[in-house]
Amino acid sequence: MTDTAEKIDYSKTLYLPETDFPMRAGLPQKEPELVARWQKMDLYKKLRASAAGREKFVLHDGPPYANGNIHIGHALNKILKDVITRSFQMRGYDSNYVPGWDCHGLPIEWKIEEENYRAKGKAKPDLTEPSAMIEFRRECRAYAEKWIAIQGGEFQRLGITGDFENPYLTMNFHAESRIAGELLKIARSGQLYRGSKPIMWSVVERTALAEAEVEYHDYESDTIWVKFPVTSGSAALKDAFVVIWTTTPWTIPGNRAIAYSSRVAYGLYEVTAAENDFGPRPGEKLIFADKLAEESFAKAKLQYKRLTDVTAADLAGVTCAHPLKGVGGGYEFAVPLLDGDHVTDDAGTGFVHTAPSHGREDFDVWMAHGREIEARHIETKIPFPVDDGGFYTADAPGFEGARVIDDNGKKGDANDRVIKALIEANALFARGRLKHQYPHSWRSKKPVIFRNTPQWFVYMDKTLADGTTLRTRALNAIDDTRFVPAAGQNRLRAMIEQRPDWVLSRQRAWGVPICVFVDEQGQVLQDDAVNQRILDAFDAEGADAWFAEGAKERFLGNEHDPAKWSQVMDILDVWFDSGSTHTFTLEDRPDLKWPADVYLEGSDQHRGWFHSSLLESAATRGRAPYNAVITHGFTMDEKGEKMSKSKGNVVSPQDVMKDAGADILRLWVMTTDYWEDQRLGKTIIQTNVDAYRKLRNTIRWMLGTLAHDKGEVVASADLPELEQLMLHRLSELDQLVREGYDAFEFKKIARALIDFANVELSAFYFDVRKDALYCDAPSSLRRRSALYVIRMIFDCMVTWLAPMLPFTMEEAWLSRNPSAVSVHLEQFAPVATEWRNEALAEKWKKIRTIRSVVTGALEIERKDKRIGSSLEAAPVVYVADAELRKALDGQDFSEVCITSGITVEASAGPAEAFRLPEVPDVAVVPKLAEGVKCARSWRITTDVGSDPDYPDVSARDAAALRELGIRA
Known part of the structure; x- marks a missing residue:
């Protein structure tokens, strides 16, 4: 025996896992490499080409504001959107994500005034002078362009895939023309009027404010x-x-x-x-x-x-x-x-x-x-x-x-x-x-006043040509919309029911103008030719055309006396801009469709983007521009307090990605109840790091094991019961995953897959099958079946998780399939209907119940150091319940329990036997296995040395060595 041991290194005869997929993820270094790879290969265009001709699924991106680095709220929002678009893309849809930005408005004006004028001791230019106005607007445009580029890079670092080379921008010339066109439609239908009403007014910002631009703070009056x-x-x-x-x-x-x-x-x-x-x-x-x-x-x-x-x-x-x-x-x-x-x-x-x-x-x-x-x-x-x-x-x-x-x-x-x-x-x-x-302005954080001033409004309750009002149209549209969570419907409905007429005008410079002419009585000029000249000019030159020298005469043309008409110089509320994005994005891009399947934003957007988009579309098209509205909560610190720089409790996505990686941040998003307010901090990040490591190690073990896979398919009927059980579980999970993605219940999916990986794979199936996978002969049906099933599990798990953890699943997929382009070009792995086997699952539920008692008993033996591993044991298992005992018929229960032997008795067992309170009909008496330890598999058996050519291994291992051509 010793001579043979000296000649054979048994570790080299085993099918041990082999993989270059590292245990340590190194996400902060690996992820930027994958982003660069996707950009170099133009993954976005490949996705569009692969999806050509499929049914479209469109999530319309609510535009962030082009001002400053992204924060954790942006990260949460974009990750959710990315998971949705990816999940539909990988389930047979053409799911195109087009990012967009809100570019106009007061915050950018403020920054330009501060950086380009106040900080330099220069006076703000006289914006009533056309050239000064256009130059000021040019500075605002350049500022927005800078931050769009920065934010776009930060979003892509999060793993977001979309048309970042051709996003929609509210300041694009075509967009400005379309926004103006929507205003003119409303004016043409008689819904626009100039009135004098008390509106919320920011003295600090010198402009009217909409309800969506106001927040409430403590104030002493x-x-x-x-x-x-x-x-x-x-x-x-x-x-x-x-x-x-x-x-x-x-x-x-x-x-x-x-x-x-x-x-x-x-x-x-x-x-x-x-x-x-x-x-x-x-x-x-x-x-x-x-x-x-x-x-x-x-x-x-x-x-x-x-x-x-x-x-x-x-x-x-x-x-x-x-x-x-x-x-x-x-x-x-x-x-x-x-x-x-x-x-x-x-x-x-x-x-x-x-x-x-x-x-x-x-x-x-x-x-x-x-x-x-x-x-x-x-x-x-x-x-x-x-x-x-x-x-x-x-x-x-x-x-x-x-x-x-x-x-x-x-x-x-x-x-x-x-x-x-x-x-x-x-x-x-x-x-x-x-x-x-x-009430305070949400931008300046300063108190506002209610002030009577002439402004431009849209009627909420004026009867229109079809007998409806804007309010009734909007309320009917809410009834026709799916809300996730459902409470969002009542919230938006209450806001629409109670809201006053929509005030559109702002007394600022950077935005789309209210491009109408009025006479001395305040009547709006209704002339399609004039309107068309305005829209054509905006499309070619941008909205700057309205402020240019001679614009009034240019647009009025020869048909109207300029002396009788006043040119309105107010600009549109930026919520009207963002509320109009569906027109120049969903309607005008052939790669999208109108209406959108989904709008997704924070719950504050019931009074913001959801609200303004609904009103704008209802005013011009009679319905909402979306079929479903999804809302998420806000991110608090670990104590449930609002994040603020003054408290020092802000968690930035940049820091999380630098220290742990974007996939850790994405895993946090996927495991939260995002519909509610969430919490984030160092402890929560570490919890997700730990969960990620376990999941990664499960994938790594599969990759290592599949290094020995020859791609053989084993018919379902020929599979051992354990493999049939795992395919049944894949069938169940496939249904859960698909239904979960449809319902936008990502936590349900993530929790199910993490538990499957940790509890059913690592701690059960893989543990049970390691002996067969490592030691069985190449011809072993048990081993070939296990490899086939692990291949199915890998394909399912990696594709199911790809929308959630795009970097890690890309790395895993390419490790398994080096010639593949990207996992994100794949569809969810197919799952056969015949895999579902409820009767088998019920049987194995009983087997695992009995196994839990054996495992519990052996854990005590290990703890007390009476055994080193479960292979040293051959317990006696007493099963009093006939139905439970019947489930063990025909099973190699020692294999299931990872012991070298096991005896099952039909009785209650002795009083001193180990029991679990929740399984009263099963008792276990631990015993040591009899025989000799196999030098190759480490199982203790009585047939070690039965093959004289391999005197220190079991008969099973000797047969495997002979089939492998290894001689003593």
């Missing part, structure tokens, strides 16, 4: 209770005061009415004692909502008594004097009381100060009561008390020049001056301060 003296109406209220409460004292000069509610109970109260330095004196009579009187009097440090009820009939027809009457020679008008549905007695006084210049509800109430106000001989004109810089105008007599908010977003002197005037007029009941949520 001055609060005041103001007395309005009753001058006419109910005799019961003679000499009384109506008291209002507001958090915006600066809006008092704009007050024109007081709103009350016929549903609220009011009372007339009299002051009996006063402890304050200003305000009501004993004997004054004041009207409050009953629920709020006590709180209000306490605030003013007053004692009081209730005199009588005040009914809605008492309040109807009442007029008051303005509390600032006599200040600056103004405010001599009457202030009517108006019934308003928005009034409650939850807070304040039960009366709402109504300044139609400064609030939407105020404006709506004022307009709704227009005829009543006229009938009471009260002026209905809405004033313009505050200008674009936040300064009071002549419509705020006595306060001209005072400022609400300054250029830095700080409070001006308007509140203090108004409060001082109210005190001097004996009109202030009380004052205080309140911290509350207040």
Whole structure:
């Protein structure tokens, strides 16, 4: 025996795994090499060529803003999109991803002003001069181009594949022409109008803002209770005061009415004692909502008594004097009381100060009561008390020049001056301060104001030619759209139901202009020839053509007198730009289609891109530009807190890729509940690194084992049961994977495949089959079957995972198939229907249940060092349950348990036997195997030396050596 051992190195007679696929991934170094390879081979064009003629699946990319490096939110978003497009591409579709960018808008203007002018001490050019405007816009364009290139490279480093050589850009000339064309369609249909309404206005940015451009932050406001003296109406209220409460004292000069509610109970109260330095004196009579009187009097440090009820009939027809009457020679008008549905007695006084210049509800109430106000001989004109810089105008007599908010977003002197005037007029009941949520610009992070100003709007409720309105069209489109998760439908519906008319105009320079002409009455010129000249010029020269010298005369042509028409110089809200991307991308590119199958963005886009795209498309086409809307949450730190530079808890995708690799970041995305807010930090990244290593090692072992594969196909009927079981599992997983990709449930897929790799492959099937794969003879059906099945598993796993982990699966595929072009040109590996075998799966579920008890018993033996490995054992297994025991009929159960022997007994077993609580009918008594250890397979058998030519190996191993032609 020793002579033979000296002559044969048995390790060289085994089919041990052989592969160049490294255990250590080195993703930060390997991934850029693969990106370069894909770019050099032009993988994108190869994908398009391979998919030619297939049914199209289109995910339309919501455009990020071309300003700054990408952050973790960008990474999450683009990875999700990439997984979706890849998964459909690999399932028989032409799934083309075209990236896009939002290029216009204020942030870029700010950067140009800061970097090109303020930082250099230069004055901003006069943009009313055509050449200066066009030069400024050129600088904005160049800035956007720079960041598009940078972000495009960062997206590709994440593994994103798409048409990065030909993305869509809202600043492309054709795009600007199409955006303008959409505006002109809306104007032509009568949906566009110029109106004066209170809109959110950024003093800092000097422009109107849409709802989507506003976020709410804590803000401390001055609060005041103001007395309005009753001058006419109910005799019961003679000499009384109506008291209002507001958090915006600066809006008092704009007050024109007081709103009350016929549903609220009011009372007339009299002051009996006063402890304050200003305000009501004993004997004054004041009207409050009953629920709020006590709180209000306490605030003013007053004692009081209730005199009588005040009914809605008492309040109807009442007029008051303005509390600032006599200040600056103004405010001599009457202030009517108006019934308003928005009034409650939850807070304040039960009366709402109504300044139609400064609030939407105020404006709506004022307009709704227009005829009543006229009938009471009260002026209905809405004033313009505050200008674009936040300064009071002549419509705020006595306060001209005072400022609400300054250029830095700080409070001006308007509140203090108004409060001082109210005190001097004996009109202030009380004052205080309140911290509350207040609207801020999402760009400047500074508070905004509501300001009445002429703007361009799209009607939400005007009846159109087909009998619908934009609102009803949009709501019907929502009903026809699939939402993932489903809650997104209700969220978007609520926003559409409640939203006011769409304000389109911005008072800035960098964007697509509202390219219409208006006459003195504000009527829009409706001339198809003029419109076509505008669109042709934009297509050839870009929207700069609107601002060029002589543009007005050029576009009006000889048909219209330039003196009778004004050229609108406002630009479009950038949300209109992005809401129009479906036109010049989905409609105009032959490699795409309209409508898109999917729009996917963060949940904030219910008020952003989903919203504006829906309105724009509904206004021009009567339906949404998408069939499905998918939303993802936001990424928090590991504690669930918002990431911020000041907290030092920001995780950048660049750092993750540098340290761990893009596939680690992608695995994190795939294993999160992306519909909700997710968490990310060092511990979570390490968790994904560990999961990735296990998965990679499973793939590596398959590659090493398949180095010995000859490509033989074994008929399903000839396969051993264990191999049939694994094919059954592939069939089950194939269904789960395909349904999961259809449902965009990536975590379900990732979790199933990781568990399959770790639990069913590495810890079970591969472990069981290693002996046969390494030691069996070349002709062994068991070995050939295992190789065939592992080949099927490899092909399925790598193609299923390729959309999720494109770098690793590309590396694995090319390692297995060196002559292949790319795994991403493959389809998901085919799975035969006959592989499904539920009865076999149920049988093996029982076998594995029994095996779990054996494994548990042997683990204790190893821990206590009574055995070194399971091959030293030959346990006795007691199976009391006949059904369980029947599953073992015909099985080499020692092979399944990786022992050198095993005995199965039909009894409950001795009391001292090992048991698992969850498997009460199985007991195990560990025993050592009898025989001699095979020098080749290390199994302990009684037939070692039975072949005299190979005296130190088992009969099975001797036969294998002979077949391999290895002689002692």
